Amino acid sequence: xxxxxxxxxxxTPARPGGAGDDPNNTTPALDRGGEDRMxxxxxxxxxxxxxxARQQAGPTVDAAAxxxxxEPTPAPSAPSKQPDxxxxxxxxxxxxxxxxxxxxxxxxxxxxxxxxxxxxPQLDNPQPAVAAKPRTEPARPARAKPRLELDRxxxxxxxxxxxxxxxxxxxxWLQIPQVPFDFLGxxxxxxxxxxxxxASPTARAFDLLRTRLLHSLKAHGWKRxxxxxxxxxxxxxxxxxxxxLSLARVPQSRTLLMDMNFRNPGIAAALGxxxxxxxxxxLAGEVPLSQQLQRLSESLAVGSNCHPDHNASDILHxxxxxxxxxxxxxETQADTVLFDLPPVLEHDDVTAFLPQVDGVLLISDGDRxxxxxxxxxxxxxxxxAPLLGVVLNKAxxxxxxxxxP
Numbered sequence: 001x002x003x004x005x006x007x008x009x010x011x012t013p014a015r016p017g018g019a020g021d022d023p024n025n026t027t028p029a030l031d032r033g034g035e036d037r038m039x040x041x042x043x044x045x046x047x048x049x050x051x052x053a054r055q056q057a058g059p060t061v062d063a064a065a066x067x068x069x070x071e072p073t074p075a076p077s078a079p080s081k082q083p084d085x086x087x088x089x090x091x092x093x094x095x096x097x098x099x100x101x102x103x104x105x106x107x108x109x110x111x112x113x114x115x116x117x118x119x120x121p122q123l124d125n126p127q128p129a130v131a132a133k134p135r136t137e138p139a140r141p142a143r144a145k146p147r148l149e150l151d152r153x154x155x156x157x158x159x160x161x162x163x164x165x166x167x168x169x170x171x172x173w174l175q176i177p178q179v180p181f182d183f184l185g186x187x188x189x190x191x192x193x194x195x196x197x198x199a200s201p202t203a204r205a206f207d208l209l210r211t212r213l214l215h216s217l218k219a220h221g222w223k224r225x226x227x228x229x230x231x232x233x234x235x236x237x238x239x240x241x242x243x244x245l246s247l248a249r250v251p252q253s254r255t256l257l258m259d260m261n262f263r264n265p266g267i268a269a270a271l272g273x274x275x276x277x278x279x280x281x282x283l284a285g286e287v288p289l290s291q292q293l294q295r296l297s298e299s300l301a302v303g304s305n306c307h308p309d310h311n312a313s314d315i316l317h318x319x320x321x322x323x324x325x326x327x328x329x330x331e332t333q334a335d336t337v338l339f340d341l342p343p344v345l346e347h348d349d350v351t352a353f354l355p356q357v358d359g360v361l362l363i364s365d366g367d368r369x370x371x372x373x374x375x376x377x378x379x380x381x382x383x384x385a386p387l388l389g390v391v392l393n394k395a396x397x398x399x400x401x402x403x404x405p
Contacts, residue, residue: 172289172331173254173301179273181296183245191270194242202242209391210246213361216388217336222358223329225388228341228350230373234365235393237266240340247336248300256293256328256337258303260353262312263342268304271296275306283321289328301332312342316352325356344377351380359388366394 183195194203217223227240244257259267259279268275273294282292282303295301315321329337339357344350354360360381364374374390381387 173295173333175290176293176295176301176332177290178295178297182272183297191238191241193245193271195245203246206242206246209243210250213243213388214247214250214336216359220358223334224325224337224339224357224359226339226341226350226353226357226360226385227363228344228360229363229365230345230369230377231343231365232264232346234343234363234369236343236363237261237270237340239361239363239391239393240338241267241270244300244302244338247338248297250299253299253336254332254334255300256303256332256334257300258337258339259305260312260316260339260349261342262305262309262315262349263347265305265308267302267340268306271302273302273304276304278307279303279305280307280309280315283315283318283324285320285324289331293332301334312349313347313352316349316356322356344380345373351384354381354384357385359386361388362390364390364392366392 183193192202194200194206197203213225217225227236227243229236240257244255247253247255257267259265262279265275265279273296276294277292278287279292281287293301293303309315328334339353341353342349344362350360362374362377378387
């Protein structure tokens with residue numbers, strides 16, 4: 001709804017220059033520059049609406065507009081609130097227009113009472129129209145819906161799915177394929193295994209070697225152990241395989257056994273498993289970890305080699321080999337890593353690989369190894385890797401019943 005403010009109580013717009021009483025003044029009655037005065041278009045709209053309201057209400061004449069009437073028309077009962085000045089202002093403007101055009105009678109008035117009326121004096125402080133405030137009803141509180149109670153016999157208990165656990169951490173050790181392995185020695189193999197003769201003195205000797213080795217490694221924080229001998233045929237592979245089986249019996253531990261004897265690989269044959277893998281390609285980074293290693297149990301993994309290579313020292317000198325071995329130990333989180341290497345005095349393979357190990361375990365043949373060979377080995381290892389110990393293999397025993405068949 002639009003509201004308009006008038007300049008006087010009678011509804012006559014004030015003309016500029018004090019010419020409000022001159023009927024011949026043609027100056028526009030509305031001041032277009034004033035913000036508190038109605039526009040020409042708004043005035044016409046207001047006048048048209050007021051005329052229509054008067055026609056619907058009936059022929060009523062204000063007492064001020066008809067002072068000479070013989071019988072004053074009784075005014076209808078008005079409500080208690082202040083009357084709206086808008087209809088009265090419209091009537092005054094209608095009378096003024098009639099006077100200007102030659103005293104044209106007002107519609108609905110008595111012809112005997114048609115007289116020229118002077119415009120009412122303007123007030124100094126015109127009061128604007130007051131807009132009626134819409135009646136607002138108080139908000140009704142929402143009605144609570146009654147809760148539907150079901151009979152216990154009518155209720156159906158839906159099965160709840162078990163909570164889904166969070167994904168576990170990716171473990172490369174578990175990604176290594178596991179192969180069947182005969183720990184009890186029921187299948188024939190090239191070398192006797194201590195796992196099948198737990199009550200023999202040989203098994204007790206390897207358990208003692210395992211315990212002393214673990215103490216030395218934990219004392220220094222070491223993991224990598226090279227197993228070698230002064231000359232070929234000293235039992236390096238036999239000792240490396242049985243020592244790995246003994247280490248694997250330690251609960252919550254992980255042991256790696258790597259066949260680094262490129263000239264004569266024998267780990268797969270000693271364990272009785274099919275030959276698998278290419279160690280040279282693995283050390284060059286061409287074969288992933290999961291395709292090279294095989295798990296025999298939850299605590300033992302083996303990296304065998306089925307491709308002999310006489311350029312072993314060139315492979316072991318490669319920097320990629322050192323990076324691959326370090327990555328393998330970090331990913332698998334192995335506790336102990338055993339490397340089966342060729343003899344020390346026959347080739348330079350061990351010397352090339354010494355920077356990659358923490359210590360050397362030297363295997364001595366009780367029948368053929370001499371003290372000079374042991375001294376020569378110690379001299380070659382000095383300054384490169386510490387000598388963890390010397391294992392006497394094929395030792396002569398007086399009681400033949402204690403010898404492992």
